[in-house]
Amino acid sequence: MSDNDELDRQEARSANSVLHNGIRVLRSFSVDEPALGVTEIARRVDLHKSTVSRLLNQLEQLDLVLRDPESGRFRLGLGLIGIAGPLLANLDVRRVAYPSLERLTERTGETSALVVWSGHESVSVEQVPSPKLVKHTTPIGTRYTTAASSSVQVFLAELPEGRARELLERGLVRSERRDDVEVSAYLERLAAVRASGVAINAGETHVEEVGISAPVRDHRGHLVAALLLSAPSFRVSEQLRDQLAGVVRETAAEISTRLGAPGCGGDALPHP
Template identity: 30%
Template structure:
């Protein structure tokens, strides 16, 4: 009897994990997703994905467009986000310093946290330049590419790196050894830079933010178009990014 209960509990946990994986797919998409696209991303059979989507649809977390047969994020997700905004102390505390950093550098400033094998932008202050990087709060990106992602990966537990290397979304020809070397340099220098790694025409510099126990909580970055945020200009602003990250670390340590 106990064995049956344990088996049922494991099945329930597995279903929850799969449902959450499905929801995370929408964070990587700018539009809706078909059943086939979701099935491919989560590596599950269509029938399993369909059952989970049906449950999520009943609860309002996804909605299906009958004309296109695509699934979209539902209104229940927005309800959760409104609660998150009210309780998210980190993004609220960081906003004034992020605004000062934007004014100091003239470029877009973003704050990321790690969510599983991805990074999530939880706060942003856009540049006031006509040509700029527009930062969308709530957007997720891979950890293994881009300055902010690499900062979060460099100071994370080694088990996180193992999970990233096992991620099916990582290109099969990705140079893992080179990434390991980059992460070692980032840990040594306390910052990371990237030029057109994730987005063509964009460059970024990022630094880690820690809590009072010196555990990594976020990555603070400045990003801009390569035409203006050149390697020389990036080097000029790295110290400013690091100083703001240290300020936020001290703020969280009070």
């Protein structure tokens, strides 16, 4: 074996060791303890403080950790999101959302569904039906095309106002109100949806049905789906409707969090 071969082997072992230790440092952070000092990290990974300091400096340069200038403690950096982005983008939102749909139906006793946007209508892609005898269910693939539909409201609220107005005025989203005054009033309604983070259809498309929807976001904060809860009108008083709206919004935020949505509290949609 030549000296060069041995040198290559040593460099490879050194690189592997640095990579391994760097990952151990990153894994020392947790939800319960998101901020750590050098001494704490060194103790957890069983490395000398000087070694940990060098690793943290390198990780900080790569935006994988962030140092608080006041406390000197470290947190995980946003660069990790960039690394995980391709994985997060490939997560099947249906698979991720399904356990939450089951819990929502169990909690409320009503039908829950996940819908996506086709460009001018929302389409049901997953559903957990209510266990009750009287319930509202729709086949997978059902399309919602009316402006009053709660899921359609969620998606239109995300669009620039000009695009939402165009869809309404061209009839691509069906609405009985298409003059300027009525469209403007509907756009104000969408602004309220953005502010509250939830949309309600209280018997406007079908007098016997109440629909409540909230946005589901991915790791980029982009709207990728809407959560929909459907119930017979006779079971939903105005007070219960408000309570269900909070539960739907909370569940949508839970799904968004599992998809890696940044700072998702489920309270409001950002203005486009």
